[in-house]
Amino acid sequence: MVDPPIFLHAAGHPVRWRLLSELATSDRQVHELTALLDQPQSLVSYHLGRLRKAELVGARRSTADGRDTFYRLDLARCGELLAATGAALHPALRMAQPSPPSPVRASVLFLCTGNSSRSQMAEALLRRAAGPAVEAHSAGSHPKPLHAYAMELFPELGTARPKHFDELAGRHFDHVITLCDRVREICPEFPGHPPAVHWSIPDPARDPDGLPAFARTAAELGTRIEFLLHRIAARQPPEAS
Numbered sequence: 001m002v003d004p005p006i007f008l009h010a011a012g013h014p015v016r017w018r019l020l021s022e023l024a025t026s027d028r029q030v031h032e033l034t035a036l037l038d039q040p041q042s043l044v045s046y047h048l049g050r051l052r053k054a055e056l057v058g059a060r061r062s063t064a065d066g067r068d069t070f071y072r073l074d075l076a077r078c079g080e081l082l083a084a085t086g087a088a089l090h091p092a093l094r095m096a097q098p099s100p101p102s103p104v105r106a107s108v109l110f111l112c113t114g115n116s117s118r119s120q121m122a123e124a125l126l127r128r129a130a131g132p133a134v135e136a137h138s139a140g141s142h143p144k145p146l147h148a149y150a151m152e153l154f155p156e157l158g159t160a161r162p163k164h165f166d167e168l169a170g171r172h173f174d175h176v177i178t179l180c181d182r183v184r185e186i187c188p189e190f191p192g193h194p195p196a197v198h199w200s201i202p203d204p205a206r207d208p209d210g211l212p213a214f215a216r217t218a219a220e221l222g223t224r225i226e227f228l229l230h231r232i233a234a235r236q237p238p239e240a241s
Contacts, residue, residue, distance in 0.1 A: 005085040005088050006081055006084075007056075007078070007081035007082055008085060010050065010053075010056055011056070015043065015044070016050060018037050019033060019037070019044070019047055019048060019051060019057070020056065020057075022036050023057060023071060024073050025195070026195075026196065026198050027070045027071065027198045028070065029062075029070060030044060030048070030069065030071070033048070033071070055077055056073065056077060056078060057073055057074065060072070060202070062181045063200075063202060063203070070198070070200035072199075075223075079098075083095040083097075098230065100226075101229050101232070101234075102233060104232050105134070106133075106135070107134070107135040107137070107172065107175070108126060108134060108136055108137070108173065108228070109137045109138065109168065109176045109177070109190070110122040110126075110136075110177050110179055111138070111139055111176065111187060112138075112140050112183055112203070113141050113180045113183055114142060114143060114144040114205075115138055115140030115144075115162040115164075116145060116146050116205070117146075117147045117204055118179040118180065118204070118217060119138035119140060119180075120138050120146060120160055121153065122138065122177070123136045123160075124160075125218065125221050125222050126228075127156075129222075129225055129226065129229060134229075134232070137168065139164060139165035139168055140162060140163070140164065141164070141165060141180075141182070141186060143162035146162060147205050149210065149214040152211065152214075153211075153214055153215065153218055154218075168190075170191060171190065172190065172191045172192050173194055174194060174232075175232070176190055176196070176197065177197045177198070178198045179198075179199050179201045179221075180201075180203070181200055184198050199224055201220060201221070204216070
């Protein structure tokens, strides 16, 4: 007897599927997932452990409060395992890699503390990936000068100016994404109340590895932004297609 593929083992339980669905939108803490699923924390923690064992979900200690942990979904691995699942059933069901989404009009704001590394790199990556169709912006709670390593990886940041998020108060954004665990706690409201999305990404400026740490951060941001663009495109109104 052939065992079902890994993805079916990991995601087939209703609670685990709900967890994957919630984490596909935003990084979250256990108590948030417990409230969203309306399930006991012990049960949620158990199923998170199963998803971590399958390497579908990862965890990071919060930089705002080290007693908390943020869980994140590895969408790239989910895609790989889904493709393998279809192929295991029949060659005709082998999933092809999705083509890059067509640019769709949207506005995105990235927030971190200093607006000197993570949020600036995210803004630059989104501009590179989507071009003028998507308005990319960034800001911080305590702006400070751009980091030299960020500018080395993204020369276009040479003309960027770090700014406080109060400068953007009153502006409408389709997506507001916090990259810093501290800023997540004080993120201001924006017109239209875009859904809260958090990507728990450590500050590379605090990593002793220097430039390689910035490169790793840029790689993670690039992967997340690729999936963000697919989400934006999926919500494109029919008349715009």
